[in-house]
Amino acid sequence: MANLAAVVGIGQTSYTTKRNDVSIAGLVREAAVNALNDADLTWDDIDAVILGKAPDMFEGIIMPEIYLTDALGCNGKPMLRVHTAGSVGGSTALVAASHVQSGTFDRVLTVSFEKQSESNAMWALSNPQPFSTHLNAGAGGYFAPIIREYIRRSGAPADVGIKVAVKDRLHGARNPLAHLQLPEISMEEVADSFMLWDPIRYLESCPSSDGACAMVIASEELADKASKPPAWIRGVAMRSEPTMYAGREEVNPQAGRDCAADVYKQAGISDPRKDLDVAEVYVPFSWYEPMWLENLGFAPEGEGWKLTMEGATSLIDGGDIPWNPSGGVLSSNAIGASGMIRFAEAARQVRNDAGDHQVPGAKLALGHAYGGGAQFFAMWVVGAEKA
Amino acid sequence: MSDENEMITGIEVPIYLKYNFTAGAAPARFLSQLKEGKLTGQSRSDPGAPVYVPPRGSCPATGQPTDTEVEVADKATVQSFTIVHIPIPGNPIEPPFVVANLVADGANISFIHLMSECDNEQVHIGQRVQAVWRPEEEWDYSMDNIKYFKPIDEPDVPVEHIGKLPVTGLEA
Numbered sequence: 001m002a003n004l005a006a007v008v009g010i011g012q013t014s015y016t017t018k019r020n021d022v023s024i025a026g027l028v029r030e031a032a033v034n035a036l037n038d039a040d041l042t043w044d045d046i047d048a049v050i051l052g053k054a055p056d057m058f059e060g061i062i063m064p065e066i067y068l069t070d071a072l073g074c075n076g077k078p079m080l081r082v083h084t085a086g087s088v089g090g091s092t093a094l095v096a097a098s099h100v101q102s103g104t105f106d107r108v109l110t111v112s113f114e115k116q117s118e119s120n121a122m123w124a125l126s127n128p129q130p131f132s133t134h135l136n137a138g139a140g141g142y143f144a145p146i147i148r149e150y151i152r153r154s155g156a157p158a159d160v161g162i163k164v165a166v167k168d169r170l171h172g173a174r175n176p177l178a179h180l181q182l183p184e185i186s187m188e189e190v191a192d193s194f195m196l197w198d199p200i201r202y203l204e205s206c207p208s209s210d211g212a213c214a215m216v217i218a219s220e221e222l223a224d225k226a227s228k229p230p231a232w233i234r235g236v237a238m239r240s241e242p243t244m245y246a247g248r249e250e251v252n253p254q255a256g257r258d259c260a261a262d263v264y265k266q267a268g269i270s271d272p273r274k275d276l277d278v279a280e281v282y283v284p285f286s287w288y289e290p291m292w293l294e295n296l297g298f299a300p301e302g303e304g305w306k307l308t309m310e311g312a313t314s315l316i317d318g319g320d321i322p323w324n325p326s327g328g329v330l331s332s333n334a335i336g337a338s339g340m341i342r343f344a345e346a347a348r349q350v351r352n353d354a355g356d357h358q359v360p361g362a363k364l365a366l367g368h369a370y371g372g373g374a375q376f377f378a379m380w381v382v383g384a385e386k387a
Numbered sequence: 388m389s390d391e392n393e394m395i396t397g398i399e400v401p402i403y404l405k406y407n408f409t410a411g412a413a414p415a416r417f418l419s420q421l422k423e424g425k426l427t428g429q430s431r432s433d434p435g436a437p438v439y440v441p442p443r444g445s446c447p448a449t450g451q452p453t454d455t456e457v458e459v460a461d462k463a464t465v466q467s468f469t470i471v472h473i474p475i476p477g478n479p480i481e482p483p484f485v486v487a488n489l490v491a492d493g494a495n496i497s498f499i500h501l502m503s504e505c506d507n508e509q510v511h512i513g514q515r516v517q518a519v520w521r522p523e524e525e526w527d528y529s530m531d532n533i534k535y536f537k538p539i540d541e542p543d544v545p546v547e548h549i550g551k552l553p554v555t556g557l558e559a
Contacts, residue, residue: 020396123476130408131417131441133530134478135486135499137471145467145488152512152546198470198483242447246437246495246550 002101004386006223006230007347009039009216015179015332018117019210024064025071028113031212031337032072035109039216040227043073046216047105052082052092052112053336054371057127058119072111084240086139087282088112089213089339090369090378094236096217097380101233106219113212114334121208121335137197140205140285142373144197147287150251151199154290156305158199161286162190165204165330167314168283172327174315174356179209179332204286204330211334213341220386231347234364235266235381243373250374256295259377264297267364267381273298273312273321276381277362278349280342282369284329289313293323296368315359325349325357339369343380350384413444413453418528424520426461426533428494429453437495441530459493461518462556463536464544466490466497470507485510489536493554500530504537513543515557 011034013019019027028051036042049072051065061067065081072079084091089112096110121138128134136142150156169185172178185203193203223230239259241248260272269275281296283289293304293313298321311317315325324330326345329338346367348354354362363384370377410418413429417440420427429442431451438457439446446453468487474480485507488497502510504519516536526532541557 120476126476128477130410130528131414131443131530132498133500133533135475135480135501137469137473137475137486141469141471141475141486144469145486148469149467149512195470195472198472200469244496245447246439247448 003103004220004232005097005100005217006220006232007215007344007382008218008223008226008228008230009035009041010344010348011035011038011214012177012341012344013211014177015209015211015334017179017208017210019115024059024061024113024115024118025068027115027210028068028111028212029071031113031214032109032111035214035216038228041107041216045107046073046077046109048078048080048099048108049074050080050082050092050096050099050108050110052088052340054086054088054114055083055124057124058121058335059115060119072109084376084378085371086284086335087339087369087371087376087378089337089341090343090367090380091238091339091376093215093340093343094238094378094380096215097233097236100217100219106222108217109214110217110340111212111214112337112340114336115210116208116334117210140197140200143285144200146250146374147285147291148199150287150291153251154302154305156290157309159187159191160290160305160308161199161204162187163308164283164286164289165190168324168328168330170316171325171357172331175326175331176355177332178327179207180327200285200287206284206329206333209332209334211332211337213337213344215340215344215347228353229351229384231350231382232384232386233380234383234387235263237262237266238378240376243375251291252295252301253374255375256292256370256377259379260296263379263381267383269381272296272366276321276364276366278322278325278346278359279366279368280326280328280345281323281366282329282339282342283324284333286330289323292368296366315357322359325354325359327357339371339378342369343367346380347382350382352384411444413442416456417441421530421532422526422528424523424526424532426459426491426518428457428459430455430457438493439496440491440494440498457493458554459491460554460556461491461533462539463489463491463516464549464552465510465512465514465516466549467512468502468510483507487516487536489516490550492552492556495550497550500533501535502537503535511543513546513549515539515541515544
């Protein structure tokens with residue numbers, strides 16, 4: 001049985017197109033210092049550092065964790081790098097949590113980042129493969145056919161994706177850290193935006209952001225003494241599956257369903273829509289909200305879009321299960337950090353510390369990340385109470 | 388020139404890296420057969436095992452080797468697709484163009500390829516297509532030996548049968 005652990009400090013940078021004022025080292029340090037300040041701790045209080053980022057080719061710096069040890073105050077301390085593509089921010093938080101839950105360390109700093117302005121993710125995801133034609137058009141090109149198949153089989157109306165795009169940007173306008181600040185966005189504006197990878201429009205896609213996110217995770221004994229309310233880690237799960245195998249269910253991946261079932265069981269959740277108060281879910285393209293509503297069991301298969309259209313996932317419409325009150329990946333996408341931001345924002349909600357995007361009275365929250373060809377999944381459930 | 392005092396804070400310095408790709412046994416066989424104008428896949432040796440095109444040497448579902456070669460058809464079915472409206476880095480192709488996930492008759496997994504000689508707005512899931520090959524003298528160790536796939540006059544494949552057609556396609 002794992003020991004109890006909790007998030008006792010959260011630090012983020014603001015998310016923006018270009019942080020010209022800081023290097024990558026400066027960016028990660030800023031998030032880490034913010035997390036230490038939030039936890040009312042210093043570098044000396046940290047036993048180990050767990051770092052995550054998306055593939056090295058994005059910035060063209062191989063093994064950046066090596067040179068970031070100085071910036072993260074971990075010379076002479078254990079440090080570990082986690083790699084799981086776009087889900088890495090979530091996986092990194094889980095690896096950090098496991099080092100406390102196992103009793104290996106009492107207090108761990110975990111950080112993830114991306115500096116997309118120094119990278120070209122579209123190029124890095126479009127490199128030719130000798131056994132295929134060179135038609136890989138980035139992440140959008142990969143996910144667009146899967147979204148098309150979801151639309152076909154669910155019979156969802158064409159404007160579901162547009163509705164999500166508007167909802168998450170209206171949420172993001174309440175979050176001063178969010179990259180896109182679009183308080184006036186409308187359905188018409190999204191519908192009229194440029195089609196990139198049909199059926200994905202420009203405003204149905206995430207932006208490219210610079211940013212970093214950090215958390216301090218502590219043992220039960222230390223979390224009990226924390227200066228601010230801890231977010232207790234009530235369940236942790238990771239699952240993965242191959243990118244390509246015959247008969248793979250790409251719209252509703254088995255790894256995602258299995259991961260959700262595992263994390264819900266640990267947290268005592270039988271009906272996620274009822275039992276959870278809020279969810280921060282990795283939605284980089286708008287249609288992934290209804291798809292993940294089904295994959296994560298908030299709605300029966302083929303009916304996720306109905307929750308979206310009813311406003312159930314909107315904080316502003318007073319929905320019963322707000323998704324991505326922070327604005328989500330659609331408002332800020334520092335790729336390597338995006339998963340950890342979901343985990344951290346879930347923790348902010350149950351600490352009652354989410355500012356203008358606080359879900360009133362939130363006690364139990366889901367943080368979710370996915371990556372690769374929707375094949376890597378990481379999830380945690382955090383609560384205001386220990387059990 | 389603008390302000391002579393303007394500080395230079397960054398410059399772009401592209402770096403080009405040329406490398407040799409070591410294909411390994413399965414892709415090497417696949418690419419060699421392509422040079423002969425044949426589209427081939429591989430499967431595990433147990434009966435009814437799925438056929439992978441292109442083969443990568445092992446079955447991703449079980450980890451077992453795919454040691455049985457299967458020639459598949461150059462006719463295929465559209466499993467899904469996207470119409471891309473932006474350029475692909477390093478590819479001169481002009482948008483908009485259709486990139487389709489295609490399953491060749493006799494194969495059980497899709498690959499992506501270009502669709503052309505079609506009205507982009509009429510492309511649909513279940514549509515039947517066939518390869519348009521480059522002239523034989525241009526054939527190389529490459530999927531680019533197929534210029535693109537074009538629609539053919541055959542009835543649509545019901546969704547539940549996509550990825551399960553025999554090599555003879557709809558005729559069987």
